[in-house]
Amino acid sequence: MYVQIKGLNFKYKNSKEKILKDFTIEIEKGEIISILGESGSGKSTVLRLISGLEVPSSGLIRINDRVIVDNNTFVLPEKRGIGMVFQDYALFPHLTAAQNIKFGLKKLTKKDKNKRLQEVLNLVNLEDFKDRYPYELSGGQQQRVALARALAPSPSLLLLDEPFSNLDADLQCKIREDLRKIIKQTGITSIFVTHDREDSKAIADRVVILKEGQIVRVGKPKDILD
């Protein structure tokens, strides 16, 4: 299995209530998983634990045979090589789209950086907008920059937190399709969380339904959502 998550538990320091209880799942390479749940179900916490922004109280996460967290190990977020698209994109406002995308490419030479930039700009179809600042871009364009920024360092896993919540409803259909196409094109393993069944149906290979921190069902969208 490419991604293995076993018995993940999480609670905040000051609360007794567990946010996440025994979260366990295995993901194949190239699969798109959707975690579907209402707000407060703990779905965003799963992403924060995988990316290393929170420390689980117990449990194990292994990616491509490398343990990134268990009871004795904790790999810092910057060492995990996991890409994340934040809910409101978190594009650095003081950098242009191109600078945002190049931000995670610190190890490459200047030439390689620009080459990689071209590749991902091509992928998300934003060549004409690379010199704009985030506030000069539409919501959909910002989302694509965020996606390109997360993909640029070629992460082993892509996480997307509510990727459609900030977009107009009439745009969502088209953007869902685009997003699925881009992800499939790169072949990257992805996990995205959403509260909208339609998102899961349109994009996911497999859906995990989360309720009050516990997995209720796992399966193909057409089997469990229709």
Place this chain on the structure above:
Amino acid sequence: MLTIRHLKLNLNIWAVLSFIFILLVILPNLNIVLNVFNEPNENWNHIKEYLLKDYLVNSVILITFTGFFTIIIGTSLAWMISIYDFPLRAFFKWGLVLPLAIPPYIAAYTYQGLLNYTGVIQTFLRNSLNISVQQKYFDVMSPEGAIFIFTMFLFPYVYIITKSFLEKQSAALIENARVLGRNSFEIFLYVVLPVSRAAIVGGVSLVILEVLNDYGVVKYFGIPTFSTAIFKTWFAMGDLDSAVKLSAILMCLVFSLLMLEKFLRGRKKFSYTTAKYSPISRIKLEGIKGKLAFGYCLMIFSLGFLIPTLQLVHWAFLTYQSILSIRLLGLILNSLLVALFSSSVIVIIAIIIANNCRINENLLSKIYSKVTVIGYSIPGAVIAIGVIVFFVNFDKQLFWFYKMLNPNSSKLVLSTSIVMLIFAYTIRFLAIGYNSIEAGFEKIGTKFHEASRTLGMSVTRTFFKVDLQMLKPAILGGFLLVFVDILKELPLTLILRPFNFNTLATKSFEYANDEMIHEAAISSLIIILISAISIYYFYKVGDKED
């Protein structure tokens, strides 16, 4: 459960540096607590028997009345400016902040010079109108006079905080009350005062801390209070033990006031709602009402800024020939350099502690942020005593080292140097820089930091490439506030400056104390000018960006 995994998340250069800085802030103040229990000496018995009650009574009178009057003036102005439209309102909106540019000790000797027998007012009455007045009505050098000075030059604290609260929080409430048929005065009394209680209490406690910190006004007016008493026991009697005891009592007073503040504020903190607020649609005051509102603002503005400034300008013209010299240039340079250097140190420390609190959220970092803010509530004289004791001990410990470097070294090296003064500034004004920078961090939130981490940047690299870039306005703001405060600072500078080291503030105060009020004008005006420009930048330019 603290595991290796948590350690890895929490232990980094930021945590280590913060710990060291916090320790340095605490240690000198700890000295005071430790030395309180030394055997009392004869001096102390004398102070306790005959003087302590006076200090206490005077301090309490000053803070009570100043607090009361600043609330009245501050809230009434905040109310008028936020809800009414009248001639020159836009000017007064930030002009009424300007009294903060004039340090109370400068105001004190300016008003004394203005009102005394040879001052402009009495001379005019005597020579042109042939009226001679009873001196007691013109005597500003009294507790009443001190209350007047403190009120006129500190009320902006209440005004600023209450005004921004009213603008941001209460438009809906006020409009509702209006629709329900209440008139303006009723709304002020029954809606505005209660809902803005936390803001008013916050503002007035700043005023009270400033009054307790003051040395210049009470010394010049000859009113015995704690800060003058601490100075006297230390400078005139050389009695450190008694000075420490007085400091401890003053600190108890400060902490009881802070508890009272917490209690009065209740559970309400004045956090601004992040939701967009709709501005209040202001009522236009026509005719006599508009003139009255205008007149009231003009009167406060004149008393708190215009009159003293004009008087100082006049004196400056009388004395500039003898004052404008290389020596003045030296003073300006001293003041600017020491303020620039100290503000930079403070801002850097504030950034480190604030960043640590943000990335390592735990009990320890919460304590750090509390300790950081405490320095501002401790009066300058108390900090000064703590810092002296600390540095003298430090010098004793390091004497072997000094001798190694220079066989003829004197015993006291650090405690006779400017390092001690900068150290004390840092303790006292760290809170100001910290608050500004913490607010900046809060505004940008954690998501950009997290985004950068997931893109492979370490905490420190993220700090330089992302956080610092986005934090620039907050850093500049904090720097300016601290800079101006240090420029105006008097008690710490007077006690801790190296021999023969003068700043604009100490020199103005020395001139005034030596009955050379006119000569104090130019250095005072320079302080006021620099402060006023910073304040203008802050409240006018900053306001527009909102």
